[in-house]
Amino acid sequence: MALPKWERKARTFLCVFGLCLSVYALYVEQSRERDPDYRAMCDLGESVSCSKVFTSRWGRGFGLVQFFVDKDSLLNQPNSLLGIIFYTLQMGLGMFVSKKAVVFLVFSSWVSVAGSLYLATILTFVLGDFCMVCVSTYIINFALLFTNLKRRGAIEGMKVKAG
Numbered sequence: 001m002a003l004p005k006w007e008r009k010a011r012t013f014l015c016v017f018g019l020c021l022s023v024y025a026l027y028v029e030q031s032r033e034r035d036p037d038y039r040a041m042c043d044l045g046e047s048v049s050c051s052k053v054f055t056s057r058w059g060r061g062f063g064l065v066q067f068f069v070d071k072d073s074l075l076n077q078p079n080s081l082l083g084i085i086f087y088t089l090q091m092g093l094g095m096f097v098s099k100k101a102v103v104f105l106v107f108s109s110w111v112s113v114a115g116s117l118y119l120a121t122i123l124t125f126v127l128g129d130f131c132m133v134c135v136s137t138y139i140i141n142f143a144l145l146f147t148n149l150k151r152r153g154a155i156e157g158m159k160v161k162a163g
Contacts, residue, residue: 002154002158003097003151003154003155007151011090014143014144015088015094017140018083018086019088019091022081022083022087022137023080025079025083025133026080028042028050028051028054028133029055032054039051049129052127053123053127053129053131053134056127058079059079059080060078061075061079065077089108090105090108090109097155102151102152102155105152106149109148112144112145113142116138123135
């Protein structure tokens with residue numbers, strides 16, 4: 001059993017799209033910090049505003065890191081920077097067909113989905129906002145989990161067949 005033929009193309013598309021969204025989110029956050037009047041393309045109204053979300057306390061360290069370190073600590077990074085790291089690792093490790101790589105891919109995907117569910121809850125019930133960029137990354141994270149689970153199944157199938 002080989003890796004699904006669609007898997008590499010899907011991973012590349014999802015990771016590149018996720019990277020683009022994360023870079024854009026970082027740009028919006030930094031632009032808004034420099035200029036409070038900055039209006040992002042994704043700011044469509046009072047309750048549809050990505051810059052409002054990115055600059056909220058939940059836009060850095062998931063709103064949790066600041067309870068453990070200073071708000072301006074090097075450890076309290078924007079969620080978008082964490083996304084850039086995540087999608088880069090997903091793409092890079094996706095090039096390797098190994099059990100160790102797939103374990104990390106699946107584990108990190110589960111963590112990203114948990115983070116997505118947490119942030120979606122904050123978005124809906126605390127901020128009362130709709131962020132197109134955020135929701136798009138949540139969808140990408142679920143799709144990457146699906147892709148990684150399919151990869152894991154294929155790699156486990158290879159091991160059984162080879163053994």
